[in-house]
Amino acid sequence: MRPFSYVPAASLEEAVGVLARHGDEAHLLAGGTSFVLLLQQGLVDPGVVVGLSSVPGLNTIERDGAGQLRIGAMATLGRIEGDPLVRDALPCLSEVVGRVATVRIRNQATIGGNLAHADPAQDPPPILLALDAVVEAIGPSGRRTIPLDSFFVDVFETALAPGEILTAVRVAAPSPAIRFATVKFLPRTVDDFATVTVAVRIDPSPDGRVADLRIALGAVAPVPLRAVAAENAIRGHVPDEALLAGAAELARDAVDPFDDVRGSADYKREMTRVWTLRALRRALAPSERVA
Amino acid sequence: MSETARVSLTLNGEPRTVEIGAGRTLLDTLRWELDLTGTKECCAAGECGACTVYLDGEAVNSCLVLAAEADGREVTTIEGLGSGGRLSRLQEAFLETGAIQCGFCIPGMVVAADALLRETPRPTLDEVLQGLSGNLCRCGGYTRICAAVLRAAGAADVTG
Numbered sequence: 378m379r380p381f382s383y384v385p386a387a388s389l390e391e392a393v394g395v396l397a398r399h400g401d402e403a404h405l406l407a408g409g410t411s412f413v414l415l416l417q418q419g420l421v422d423p424g425v426v427v428g429l430s431s432v433p434g435l436n437t438i439e440r441d442g443a444g445q446l447r448i449g450a451m452a453t454l455g456r457i458e459g460d461p462l463v464r465d466a467l468p469c470l471s472e473v474v475g476r477v478a479t480v481r482i483r484n485q486a487t488i489g490g491n492l493a494h495a496d497p498a499q500d501p502p503p504i505l506l507a508l509d510a511v512v513e514a515i516g517p518s519g520r521r522t523i524p525l526d527s528f529f530v531d532v533f534e535t536a537l538a539p540g541e542i543l544t545a546v547r548v549a550a551p552s553p554a555i556r557f558a559t560v561k562f563l564p565r566t567v568d569d570f571a572t573v574t575v576a577v578r579i580d581p582s583p584d585g586r587v588a589d590l591r592i593a594l595g596a597v598a599p600v601p602l603r604a605v606a607a608e609n610a611i612r613g614h615v616p617d618e619a620l621l622a623g624a625a626e627l628a629r630d631a632v633d634p635f636d637d638v639r640g641s642a643d644y645k646r647e648m649t650r651v652w653t654l655r656a657l658r659r660a661l662a663p664s665e666r667v668a
Numbered sequence: 669m670s671e672t673a674r675v676s677l678t679l680n681g682e683p684r685t686v687e688i689g690a691g692r693t694l695l696d697t698l699r700w701e702l703d704l705t706g707t708k709e710c711c712a713a714g715e716c717g718a719c720t721v722y723l724d725g726e727a728v729n730s731c732l733v734l735a736a737e738a739d740g741r742e743v744t745t746i747e748g749l750g751s752g753g754r755l756s757r758l759q760e761a762f763l764e765t766g767a768i769q770c771g772f773c774i775p776g777m778v779v780a781a782d783a784l785l786r787e788t789p790r791p792t793l794d795e796v797l798q799g800l801s802g803n804l805c806r807c808g809g810y811t812r813i814c815a816a817v818l819r820a821a822g823a824a825d826v827t828g
Contacts, residue, residue: 380671383690383736406734413693413732414713426690430737455726479802481780482714484726485733568715568802 385431407490450489466550469557502601503576506593516541529600558660604628625654673736680748697735706746717803727783746775761820769807
């Protein structure tokens, strides 16, 4: 590691300015759980590190006028897990972030760092995709929002432009009729990265059909993704076991995992089918309604 | 801009200031600059919990914190538990239960367990297992470590 300068940013504007001045030399630091590892392994080699923990208010969790929940980028996963607004409006998100690694990592890792790092094995993206989340960013040309669905570009690559900073993630609170099921499949230890994660959201219609739904998958492709063909197979239909089994096969065919210590690519494909099916069944079982 | 960082923190209740390279971790700084060697380095990758300390009252892996980020904040290490030169009830319970074998993981275990008990004063065994998840003991002494935490919680129950 070569020596670098550390700049605790006092404001987002200052952080944007430092990034603009130093270009590729500058790197942002959020919670640090991934960044410090990358630094020690020589996978990032910054000349300037811009700390965001000193920016006031960047970890705020609030409900805006439109009823949307806005989670500041520097909110830690532990804070999101226990936040009363999140627990009330999005228990499915609280549950998912509560399963990330260990309590110490959750006390440090932030939602903004988690999304901007774009490691495909992270837990929060699938449930946020299922919730149609939007991220807010600020950069040299001002502020903009990016739907999470088009945010992940490739492994460790996002739609953020050079010098842009993710500032918040925004989610509309779902109506109480909407059902969720989330799965983190961990064949090794409870604090591991997942072999497969699945988030299912079902918007039921009074006549028994599925009016709309999301099936989002993590750890099984270069980016977290929605299984769109599987969603299309179910949307508008009254679900039965054959329909769900067929959709789970379509989810399996949508993924592109790589071999690693958490399973071979073939195993992960098959586990995608198995856990998608189970998550669909769980979301559709009336007694398992969680949100 | 400079490649060193001046870090003023409250360490185990005392104000301290160090000047360090901006890339140094909190763990490294505690052990090598501040002479607090109770906090252990083991995996240095956030996976084993041996370096657990409190940062502003929350347990974190100090191997994943840049010391520069601790500026203006409160850090409590294993040396800061207990008071007046006496061990805390939890530390006593570790001794009484025989939970300490080689001892290397124990400072991290104790701080992690202390954090658990602050949040959940009377944990179930399952909650102890969750709270200490990711604190690894190479001796495999988990049964007695969990027993120690439950014992400390029980004693607190009796006295408090």
